[in-house]
Amino acid sequence: MxxxxxxxxxxxxxxxxxxxxxxxxxxxxxxxxxxxxxxxxxxxxxxxxxxxxxxxxxxxxxxxxxxxxxxxxxxxxxxxxxxxxxxxxxxxxxxxxxxxxxxxxxxxxxxxxxxxxxxxxxxxxxxxxxxxxxxxxxxxxxxxxxxxxxxxxxxxxxxxxxxxxxxxxxxxxxxxxxxxxxxxxxxxxxxxxxxxxxxxxxxxxxxxxxxxxxxxxxxxxxxxxxxxxxxxxIGSPAMNFADVTLSGGNGRLWAEAPGLKIGVPEPIAARVNGHAGSKATLGIRPEDLRVAGPADPAELCFEVEVEVIEQLGSEILLDTRAGTSTFVASVDPTLRTRVHERLKLAINPDRLHLFDAQTEAAI
Amino acid sequence: MIEGAVWRKWVFYNIPLILFVFVLLFPFYWMIITSFRPDGELYRPWNAVNYNPFWTNNPTFEHIEYLFEETNFGRWMLNTMFIAVVSTLISLFCGVLAGYALARLNFPWAGSLGTMIFITYLVPQTLLFIPLAQIIRNFELGDTPWSLILTYPTFLIPFCTWLMMGYFKAIPKELEECARIDGASRWKAMVYIIIPCAVPGILSAGIIAFTLSWNEFIYALVFLSSPDQKTVPVGVTSELIRGDVFFWGPLMAGALLGSIPVAVVYSFFVEHYVSGLTGSVKG
Structure with missing residues (x-):
């Protein structure tokens, strides 16, 4: 020993x-x-x-x-x-x-x-x-x-x-x-x-x-x-990344990319404040994305187009695109959707990650 | 296999194979049949009525008896065996150690040294025997078996080293690393793990080295002179070709008997030999 x-x-x-x-x-x-x-x-x-x-x-x-x-x-x-x-x-x-x-x-x-x-x-x-x-x-x-x-x-x-x-x-x-x-x-x-x-x-x-x-x-x-x-x-399927610009507006911090605008949740926004106006990488795991429901706040939702549907039995992996960014979402196996259909995905706000664009360190 | 029409199989497979086997085996057949044909048949003119060089109805042992009774053939066999075995053992010992060192000890210039050793193997014996003759004379080893036992390794060691180096490289190095973690020193790892794994390679090197020294001619011709010191290849050719007279019967009988030990060695180790030249060790 x-x-x-x-x-x-x-x-x-x-x-x-x-x-x-x-x-x-x-x-x-x-x-x-x-x-x-x-x-x-x-x-x-x-x-x-x-x-x-x-x-x-x-x-x-x-x-x-x-x-x-x-x-x-x-x-x-x-x-x-x-x-x-x-x-x-x-x-x-x-x-x-x-x-x-x-x-x-x-x-x-x-x-x-x-x-x-x-x-x-x-x-x-x-x-x-x-x-x-x-x-x-x-x-x-x-x-x-x-x-x-x-x-x-x-x-x-x-x-x-x-x-x-x-x-x-x-x-x-x-x-x-x-x-x-x-x-x-x-x-x-x-x-x-x-x-x-x-x-x-x-x-x-x-x-x-x-x-x-x-x-x-x-x-x-x-x-x-x-x-x-x-x-x-770490994690399979791998985390989704999107290159975003951080910007202030309407009293909160936004992560923006073409076809994508997500309100950064409060606890993370507090840490990020100094980075407003700078580039960053947004990270969200496939299992932290879901098809948006009526109760989901609009600033945590974004519209995507379904490109590939992978049926795994216990879950469905949707390969989707929002503007220039691609996202894999792990969704309920009962979901019925088709390729090229447009969907709204919601993110789990507690599970959003931001990384510095230069150092790649977590913010 | 060749697929398609029957003629294709004959043209591209069977006929070339038959030709190949014929070319390889005919000299042996000729040697055997000549050994057992009486002189009366051997020296019959080609246009004689009953001329038949490929078969005999009166087989005889007279040539073999002649070999053992009128020449030192038995002694030549013993000389050749002794010289071939001892020089093979010396060459294998040095070749295995040198091959291991060149393959596994990452010392500076290991690669270039390996190449240089191989180049020494390429120096033709017909050049090398001149300086070697001088050395043999200076050490007063002429006309003794040691003149050959000590000179054969000049070409056998490079050959064994090169062959063993390749074989050791094919053995996964994890085997040795595992042995060293298991508590073996480098020497023990070599002796207990690597050398046993390399047995097919060592056998191949040994068989080829034995054959090379058994058949060696020029050094034996130059360094040995008295009839009772000679080896089979030199003894047979120098004692059974007198002037321009070829004693075909005893010559062929000598060649036949001389090739038996090599054939036995090959057939005995053939499986190891093939895997030594073609296969490697899997962990």
Whole structure:
């Protein structure tokens, strides 16, 4: 059990600065997910924590010890790789025993630990098979088992589910969550899939271009994204954005774009006052848009033309256009509408986001 | 497969295949049949009535007996085997380590060094034997098996290094990283994980190196002189071609027996050999 602390971590590959001043404090037993598009530096950060990449500058501490110069074998970590990295010439049992043999555990202890891990992961019947005789999901379990038997201070996961098909991925996601609750070991998990990040993480670290954009609990990222990138990355379908001009008039603040004029609700308007007259980006999630009813105030409604209708069963996604801006709205599945029909959408005023046009930071 | 009319299959598939197989196998057939034909048939003029070079009704072992009784053929086989095995082992050991280093240790100039090693493989033996002869003489190794055991690696090590480098590169590096996180040092990760995964590659390199040294001619011809030190290729050609007289029967019998060990080695490891040259390891 251990905390992992990362201080001012930087990584350069020749002249390419891929991880920039990353600061993190991962608490004991916490499940932290690094998420971001490919090339954002999340895997490199994980590999530096594992000791597989040298640190250019900054410190990594595992359990209060600076491990920058400690080789991977002495960091007491276990890692699950995207391609599982099972040793192809060894049986499942030998794969799991390898780490313990290297650490000179006695045979009885090795057997005991393999048995326990096999029970936890339900792979007892596979112990004598070779990796090539296993399905993707089974390989994934064996890779997890190999990490579990070690009883390490920290688990590292490098996109472990991305080679599985969609259905199995959902199933393994749930199992990983259960496993973490059962074992309660500090875990760092890298993924590019925001759904995995939201469902698995106690806290989520969103990265872009080597810079941490925001660290927070999943709902915190969803409800109060720090900037436009986080807002667009977290949530599916993604948040709608519209470039607007903020202007005062009739005693209130308006966000205007061609074909769009929305009254900025009071609590946000109070924060934005200094920005009146400037450009901004308006953000609203598809689930915070609905077809306007008679009770909806006019300043929170705008007219759109339906361009595409996506029937998902539990909801309908409407791809709509208002002037130059496009909006996806998640609406009631009972709604009957047609392409090119004009509708009025209303926004949920508490869920409106505004971002500075230049810095893209949330206002 | 070729689809369409039957003639297309014959013209584009069956006939070329038959020609190809014929061209490949006919020399072996000729070698075998000549080994077992008595001298009386071998030296019969082509316009004789019963001239039939492709078959014999009186097979004989006289050429094989001649080889073992009148020449040092048994000794040549042992010499060749010893030299080929030892030089292959030396070359494999060096080639595996060098190939691993060039593929995995990201030291400066690793790429250029790999290319330079390959270029040394391209230096023709017919040039290299001249300076090597000088060196062998200076070390007083002439006419001993060591003159070949130590010179064959000059072309075998670059070859094994190059082949192993490619093979190691095809093994996912995560396997090694995982082993190192699991508690293995780089050396142990190599010994326990990477080398076992590379066995098909090592076998391929070994088989080819063994064949190259088994068949090697020019160094063996230059560095060995006494009849009981010779290898099969040199012994057979120098002892069974006297002046302009070719002892065809024993020559072909020698070639036949000399090719058996290579054929055995190939057939024994053929599965590994093919996967070593074509396949890679999946994690």
């Amino acid at each position: 251990a905390e992992v602390i990362v201080r001012k971590l930087n990584k350069m590959f020749d002249t390419n600065h891929v991880v920039k001043d990353v600061d993190l404090h991962i608490r004991d037993k916490e499940f932290v997910v690094f998420v971001g598009p490919s090339g954002c530096g999340k895997t490199t950060t994980l590999r530096m924590i594992a000791g597989l990449e040298a640190v250019t500058s900054g410190d990594i501490l595992i359990g209060n010890t600076v491990v920058n110069e400690v080789p991977p074998m002495d960091r007491d970590i276990a890692m699950v790789f995207q391609n599982y990295a099972l040793y192809p010439h060894m049986s499942v049992a030998s794969n799991m025993a390898f780490g313990l043999k290297m650490r000179k555990f006695d045979k009885a202890e090795i057997q005991k630990r393999i048995k326990r891990a096999a029970e936890i992961l339900d792979i007892g019947q596979l112990l004598n098979r070779k990796p090539r005789q296993l399905s993707g999901g089974q390989r994934q379990r064996v890779a997890l088992g190999r990490a579990i038997v070690r009883d390490p201070k920290v688990f590292l996961f490098d996109e472990p589910l991305s080679n599985l098909d969609a259905k199995l991925r959902v199933q393994m996601r749930v199992e990983l969550k259960k496993l973490h609750e059962r074992l309660a070991v500090t875990s760092i998990y890298v993924t590019h899939d925001q759904v995995e990040a939201m469902t698995l993480g106690d806290r989520v670290v969103v990265m872009k271009d080597g810079v941490v954009q925001q660290v927070g609990e999943p709902l915190e990222l969803y409800n109060t994204p720090a900037n436009r990138f986080v807002a667009g990355f």
